[in-house]
Amino acid sequence: xxxxxxxxxxxxxxxxxxxxxxxxxxxxxxxxxxxxxxxxxxxxxxxxxxxxxxxxxxxxxxxxxxxxxxxxxxxxxxxxxxxxxxxxxxxxxxxxxxxxxxxxxxxxxxxxxxxxxxxxxxxxxxxxxxxxxxxxxxxxxxxxxxxxxxxxxxxxxxxxxxxxxxxxxxxxxxxxxxxxxxxxxxxxxxxxxxxxxxxxxxxxxxxxxxxxxxxxxxxxxxxxxxxxxxxxxxxxxxxxxxxxxxxxxxxxxxxxxxxxxxxxxxxxxxxxxxxxxxxxxxxxxxxxxxxxxxxxxxxxxxxxxxxxxxxxxx
Ligand SMILES: NC(=O)c1ccc[n+]([C@@H]2O[C@H](COP(=O)([O-])OP(=O)(O)OC[C@H]3O[C@@H](n4cnc5c(N)ncnc54)[C@H](OP(=O)(O)O)[C@@H]3O)[C@@H](O)[C@H]2O)c1
Numbered sequence: 001x002x003x004x005x006x007x008x009x010x011x012x013x014x015x016x017x018x019x020x021x022x023x024x025x026x027x028x029x030x031x032x033x034x035x036x037x038x039x040x041x042x043x044x045x046x047x048x049x050x051x052x053x054x055x056x057x058x059x060x061x062x063x064x065x066x067x068x069x070x071x072x073x074x075x076x077x078x079x080x081x082x083x084x085x086x087x088x089x090x091x092x093x094x095x096x097x098x099x100x101x102x103x104x105x106x107x108x109x110x111x112x113x114x115x116x117x118x119x120x121x122x123x124x125x126x127x128x129x130x131x132x133x134x135x136x137x138x139x140x141x142x143x144x145x146x147x148x149x150x151x152x153x154x155x156x157x158x159x160x161x162x163x164x165x166x167x168x169x170x171x172x173x174x175x176x177x178x179x180x181x182x183x184x185x186x187x188x189x190x191x192x193x194x195x196x197x198x199x200x201x202x203x204x205x206x207x208x209x210x211x212x213x214x215x216x217x218x219x220x221x222x223x224x225x226x227x228x229x230x231x232x233x234x235x236x237x238x239x240x241x242x243x244x245x246x247x248x249x250x251x252x253x254x255x256x257x258x259x260x261x262x263x264x265x266x267x268x269x270x271x272x273x274x275x276x277x278x279x280x281x282x283x284x285x286x287x288x289x290x291x292x293x294x295x296x297x298x299x300x301x302x303x304x305x306x307x308x309x310x311x312x313x314x
Pocket of ligand 1: 009010011012013014015016033034035036039055056057058076077078079089109110111157158159160161162163198
């Protein structure tokens with residue numbers, strides 16, 4: 001039977017809020033685990049009918065209080081320093097969920113985490129933070145797979161579209177995007193960047209929880225979610241079209257990339273996309289028959305945040 005009450009861990013974030021809102025709009029009860037109940041995104045969920053539970057992924061009792069009465073679980077965690085803490089966070093969430101008797105779990109991870117050790121570890125060899133990041137994500141996937149849930153799926157976003165709008169744009173593109181409207185990057189001109197909207201993660205999670213058409217294809221699987229793949233110049237063109245101001249691209253020199261890869265997570269990850277990457281099979285994504293959000297539609301929906309990223313607020 002489809003779960004009726006879902007514990008959403010990470011409910012105040014981009015993906016978690018989208019998931020919670022989608023579940024609420026389809027008539028589910030949502031227990032939102034939040035660190036700060038007065039955060040605007042927490043209050044917005046409360047207004048839509050979610051029950052807020054103040055807690056932290058470090059505290060099993062706080063997660064357990066939120067898990068009681070739930071039969072479904074959505075997990076979204078954040079990378080940590082040291083990276084092992086993210087693994088502990090997921091162990092804590094799962095331990096509380098199992099104690100509360102939750103049987104159905106959706107976890108949002110990252111595309112190709114399972115391929116890190118055998119597939120692309122060497123590409124990140126000199127970057128300690130990202131080695132820890134990927135190792136943690138791969139381990140967490142195994143923990144979810146081995147947890148003994150009656151039913152589970154692992155959704156894998158590729159490059160989150162939120163990287164190109166405020167507030168995340170600053171961390172991804174530095175001040176240059178806001179001040180000079182240029183995407184300085186380590187991709188090649190022909191690198192395809194697979195793009196994911198958090199709303200599409202919500203669509204996949206909702207279909208799985210609601211046992212709607214296509215959910216069986218996700219059962220016990222790693223499911224990549226992305227709507228399209230664009231080059232960085234196509235991304236800049238979409239930002240220009242929607243933002244109404246010219247956005248340029250600048251490709252970093254090879255020497256600069258080599259110098260920055262060990263210390264600059266964004267450069268290292270863009271390089272990974274250039275030589276290996278998320279490898280989304282769009283035919284497979286389409287096989288679920290779900291309507292996904294093109295990048296331009298995401299930008300239209302988030303136009304104030306795009307304008308803020310471009311220093312072009314009205
Ligand atoms: N950027 C990309 O292109 C990309 C691609 C694929 C996968 N990912 C992965 O996607 C995730 C980011 O997704 P997002 O942007 O939707 O996340 P987000 O907006 O940063 O949300 C993170 C959520 O986790 C909560 N949280 C973090 N630590 C917590 C703790 N100790 N206790 C309780 N709650 C805690 C945050 O709460 P607060 O609101 O209190 O902070 C927030 O609700 C990361 O795990 C990242 O590795 C990113």
